[in-house]
Amino acid sequence: MTILWALVAGLVVGLLAKLVLPGRQPVPLWLTVLVGAVGAVLGNAAASxxxxRHTGGIDWIRHLLQVGVAAVLIAVVSPAYAARNR
Structure with missing residues (x-):
């Protein structure tokens, strides 16, 4: 069940990261989920x-760090993936 939650979190974080970035990112959904999951883990590490990492109420700073790290990763991975598929 933990793997399923990691995939769901990776999907949400990855899609939010793509939404934050300007322009179009030619990254497939599977790579978005993978980068989102890595961004979520690294964002949690940064929050710690x-x-x-643990604040009263919703951990907005932790979530912003997760999406921010995932956005940076997508910005790095996107040109490499586009160049590979030419």
Whole structure:
């Protein structure tokens, strides 16, 4: 069940990251989910490092870090994926 939640979180974080980035990213859905999951894990690690992983209420800073890291990863992966498929 943990793997299923990781995939769902990766999908949500990855799609939000693509939404934040300007323009079109030629990245398939499977890669969006993978990058989103990695972004979520690295965002959680960054939130723990900064001491904002667990706050009162909704952890907005942690979620912003997750989406931000995933957006950076998609910005890096997208041109490489587009160049590979030419």
């Amino acid at each position: 490092y900064f001491g904002v």
